[in-house]
Amino acid sequence: MSILVTGGAGYIGSHTVVQLLEAGELVVVVDNLSNSHQEVFNRIRTITSGELVFVEGDLRDAQLLDNIFKSYDIDSVIHFAGYKAVGESVSKPLMYYQNNILSTLTLLEVMQKHDCNKLVFSSSATVYGDPETVPITEQSPLSATNPYGQTKLMIENILKDMASADANWRIAVLRYFNPVGAHSSGLIGEDPNGIPNNLMPFVAKVAVGQLPQVNVFGDDYDTPDGTGVRDYIHVVDLAAGHLAALNKLKQQSGWQAYNLGTGKGYSVLDVINSFADISEREIPYQIAPRRAGDIATCYASVDYSKQALNWQAKADIKQIIKDHWNWQQQNPNGYKDAN
Ligand code: NAD
Ligand code: UFG
DSSP states (O other): OEEEEETTTSHHHHHHHHHHHHTTOEEEEEEOOTTOOTHHHHHHHHHOOSOEEEEEOOTTOHHHHHHHHHHSOEEEEEEOOSOOOHHHHHHOHHHHIIIIIHHHHHHHHHHHHTTOOEEEEEEEGGGBOSOSSSSBOTTSOOBOSSHHHHHHHHHHHHHHHHHHHOTTOEEEEEEEOEEEOOOTTSSSOOOOSSSOSSHHHHHHHHHTTSSSOEEEEOSOSSSTTSSOEEOEEEHHHHHHHHHHHHHHHHHOOEEEEEEESOSOOEEHHHHHHHHHHHHTOOOOEEEEOOOTTOOSEEOBOOHHHHHHHOOOOOOOHHHHHHHHHHHHHHOTTGGGGGO
C-alpha cells in the first residue's frame, strides 16, 4: 500500500517524503514542478533509501490521477499541492481559486472513485484571520483576509461537508503556523522563486550577502518590541506532524483540525538578532511601513495536537536558524546550483 503525496517536490512535502521513506512507507509523489525542482528527488535519495515514485503532472488532470490510483495501491493521501503566496493571491485571485480549489476537487473525486478515504490536508494559521486572543486554539473564530486564505477556508469546509455526507472519510486538517528551517543534512530546504516574501528566507539571503538589508514591516505593533510576533516551527517537526496525523487516521474517522506550531512567539527583531548570532554575519535592517494585511501576534495553542496526535515540536529557534543557515550556505542559489 502506498501513500500519495501531492506537491511532494515542494518545501514541506519533500521533508515529509523523507520521513515517510524512513518509516518504510511506499511513496508516490505527484507534482507539476510549478514551484519546485526535480533535483529535490536526487537529494531525497541521498538522504534516505526506500521506494519513491515521482509522477510529473498537474493535479487538475483527472485522467492522470485516475491512472496513478489504478497503477498504485494508494491507501492515503497527503495533499500539499497548491499556490501559497499571499500577495500574489491578491493580484491573481482567479489563478489561486483555479489551482487550489480545482486541484482539491479533482483529487477528492478520484479518491472517492477508488474508495480511498484517508486524507491529510495542508491548511494554514491564516484561517484564523486576525485573532482576538492568543494562543490560538482550534476553536478560535475563522476568517480569511485574502484569496489564498479563502482557498484554505473553502477547502476546509469542502472537506467538512464530505465527512458529514459520508462517515467513511477520515480527514486531518493541519493548520501550520510559520514553517521554517531545513533538513539537518542541508540537502533539502526552502527554495523560493525570486525575492522571498517570508521573513526567514529573506533574512538568510541578507546573511549570505545576496540582499542588502531586511525591511522590518512595522515597529509600532502592540508587541514587546513593536515588531510582529509569529510561531516559527521547524519543517522537520512539521513533517513529523503529518506522520502523526496519518497514524491518527488509522483509528479515527470524520474531520478534525489540528494546530501545528510550537506554542511560542518570536518577534521580527528576535529572528534577525538570533540569525546574526548564529550565522556570525551582520544583518542590516531598517524599519519600513507595516505590510498590508499583517497582524501583530500569532502563535498556537498546541495542547490539542499534543494530546490527540501524540506529537509536539522539538526544535527551538536556535536549532531552526542553524539548520536554515546550513541549507542557505550550502545552496546559496537553492536547487539551481545543482545544474
Ligand atoms: P511549495 O510551493 O514548496 O510546495 C507546493 C508544491 O505543489 C510545489 O512543488 C508545486 O510545484 C506543487 N503544485 C502546485 N500546484 C500544483 C498542481 N496543480 N498540481 C501538481 N502540483 C502542484 O509550498 P510548501 O511551502 O511546501 O507548502 C505546502 C502546502 O502547505 C501548501 O498547500 C501551502 O499552502 C501550505 N502552507 C504553507 C505554509 C508555508 O509558509 N510554507 C504555511 C501554511 C500552509
Ligand atoms: N516580515 C518583515 N520583513 C520581511 C518579511 C516579513 O518584517 O521581509 C515580518 C512580517 O511583517 C511578519 C513576520 O515577519 O510580522 C512574518 O512574516 P512572514 O511573511 O514570514 O509570515 P506570515 O506570518 O506573514 O505568513 C506566513 C505564510 C502564510 C501563512 C502564515 C501562517 O506566508 O502563507 O504564515 O501560517 F498563512
